[in-house]
Amino acid sequence: MMATHSVVSESNADSNIIIIHDGAQYPSHLKNKHQSLFEEWKSNDDPSIKSTNQPKINSVFSSGGEKYATNNKRQKQLTNSIIQNLIINVGLSLSIVDHTSFNDFMNDVYSKYKPIHRRDLTRSFLPALHKKCTSKLQEICAEATHVSLTLDIWCDRRMRSYFGVTLHTIIDDKYKTFLLSFERLEGKHTSDKLATEFDRITQLYNLKDKIVRLITDNASNNLAAFDNIILPGFDDYFDGIIDDSSESESESKSNDKETDDYAPAVGEEKQLQTHEADDSIYQTTLDSATEEEFLRLPCFCHCLQLVVNDGIKASAAAASSLQKVASIAKLSHSSTVFSERLEKFNYTIPRANRTRWNNQFQTVKKVIDIPSSILNLILSDLKKNDLILNSKDRKVLEEFVSLFELFNEATVLTQGESYATICLVAPTVLGILFDLERELGSSTLTLVSLCEALIASIKARFSGLLRYFEIDVPFNTYCMSERFSDVIFLISPLLDARFKLL
Structure with missing residues (x-):
């Protein structure tokens, strides 16, 4: 609250001194009580206040055509925001800065902003940012x-x-x-x-x-x-x-x-070689x-996918059922009637990606999540009876999903960027192996050959790690898998609170 100065209010005829009650009410008090003095004050008002050179607030927000200079602070701020937020973070194309509609938008947002060009981005702004980023990384590496x-x-x-x-x-x-x-x-x-x-x-x-x-x-x-x-x-x-x-x-x-891009150059091809690993080689170090x-x-993720690939090669018993799933998924993306019928029941089937096995795995899960009563009814109405999943198909597909579920979880989990994923290797391998052995012990398992192939592949590719746990593994195996003998795979989980012993 503004403080007021309340004192005596008098008019002295000899001195023409006015003592004001409240500075904020000065003009109205003078006009009502001292008319002659008010006229004199008004005529003697400070001319600097009336100067036409004094900037008005409206002129600050004028929509005139004058643009900022390149080195203007506000110009730099807006340019950096466009680069950082729209191009880098959102991933918009560099050419957006040359688009007429974008420049019209920026003119509406801030008319004084001077548009930049794609040429400026590629030749000036981005190289400068790259140089700044490199310098920062060099400082981090030095620490x-x-x-x-x-x-x-x-x-x-x-x-x-x-x-x-x-x-x-x-x-x-x-x-x-x-x-x-x-x-x-x-x-x-x-x-x-x-x-x-x-x-x-x-x-x-x-x-x-x-x-x-x-x-x-x-x-x-x-x-x-x-x-x-x-x-x-x-x-x-x-x-x-x-x-x-x-x-x-x-x-x-x-x-x-x-x-295809990993193929060695001519003369660099090597034959598959196996050898009997000598643990003393690792123990000495x-x-x-x-x-x-x-x-x-x-790369753990890559080795894990190789195990999956070994299992897929042994999935002949599930081939016919998986073929039906693939056909159903394709139908949902090519038939508007089929996809709309599914949507009425709040079901959709995602597109499968050829280069990502777990993306195809999610497609299988989505299909078998649709109740038989709904899926078979729609397929029957569309005269696609050959795609109807019978009880045997359901059982095979459910087993298939069950066997690969942990592989899918491990693939996603070990792609984290904000935490060290090496601590997940040993717990993941052991968890998958024990789960597969439990599945293999089930008397109702249909995909026995698939389960056995997955177990054999894990033991072969991760034999160096599994030997620490006195698990029977083959001795003649890939040299690459022996690299999992590094003791770091045992130490790292012990330093992770998620795997502490209870």
């Missing part, structure tokens, strides 16, 4: 004492390949993960090309002496690229261990489009507390 790197290759829908490197570290007792590089790869993905790119990244962020773990997928060219990156003290450790590219060969027959730790680890 880290030990790091792990994840390397992978992706393909977009136009089959353009990209090589990504992700950093994982702990700084001030907080888990940190950052994308260090995402570069376009052209031509054959040879080991030399990948090694050159990896060397560039490690030099840029000064990581060569800080890497303790390197996680790659199972493509032979990735494995060959990093064979020679061995920290001091580990040369003898890798002597005599035969490298293995069996995973990429087993992959080559799968339906995943991405595997793991027992040494003074030597630097370094070991290339396989």
Whole structure:
């Protein structure tokens, strides 16, 4: 509340002094009580107040055509907001800044804003942001004492390949993960090309002496690229261990489009090799507390999908039932009548993705979730009796879903970005194995061969890990699976509160 100054109100004829009760009521008091003085005050009012040069509030919000300069603070703020929120966060196209409708919208929002062009984004703004981001990452890497790197290759829908490197570290007792590089790869993905790119990244962020773990997928060219990156003290450790590219060969027959880009260059092909693993090789390293730790680890998600692929090859007993599901799903996306009938009962069937097995798995689940009374009635009305799921089909499909359910959960769970997923490896493998063995012990199981194939594949591909738990596993197995012998897979769950012993 504004304070008022209440004093005596007088009019002295000799001095013409007015003492005001309340400053806010000065004009009205003067006019009512002292008319002559009011006229004099009005005529002697400060001319500066009446100056035409004094800016008016309306002029501040004028809709004139004048635009901000490029270095104006408000101009920079709006431009940065467009780049950060619309282009980077939302993922809108760079060309949006050249679109007439977008510029009209910005003119309505703030008429003084000067539109930028796509050329400005690609030549100025984005390179500046990239440079700033790189500098920040270099500062973070300088703080880290030990790091792990994840390397992978992706393909977009136009089959353009990209090589990504992700950093994982702990700084001030907080888990940190950052994308260090995402570069376009052209031509054959040879080991030399990948090694050159990896060397560039490690030099840029000064990581060569800080890497303790390197996680790659199972493509032979990735494995060959990093064979020679061995920290001091580990040369003898890798002597005599035969490298293995069996995973990429087993992959080559799968339906995943991405595997075509992992094919080795001419002359780099390797035959499937197996050997009898010697645990003393790993034990020598793991027992040494003074030597630097370094070991290339396989991608757990990728190995898990290879187990799924082994199981799918043994799913002949479920083939006919799965064929019906695929036909029903296709019908829902090609027949408007069928999809509308399903929608009336609040059911939809998602589109399956060829390159994602668990996406197809979700399609199977959605189909069998539709009650038989509803699905069969609609199919019968549409004269699609050959697609009706009988009781045997239902039983087979329910078993199929039950056997792969944990694989689906593990695939989703181990794709987390805000937490360390390595602690999930051992609990996940053991959980899936024990669940499959329980299913196999059921006297009513129909898909026995599928269950047995999944169990055998897990024991073969994760044999190094399972030996710690005195589980009977084959000795002649893939070299890659022996990499799961690293004791880090046992230590990491113990440091995770979710797996504490009760």
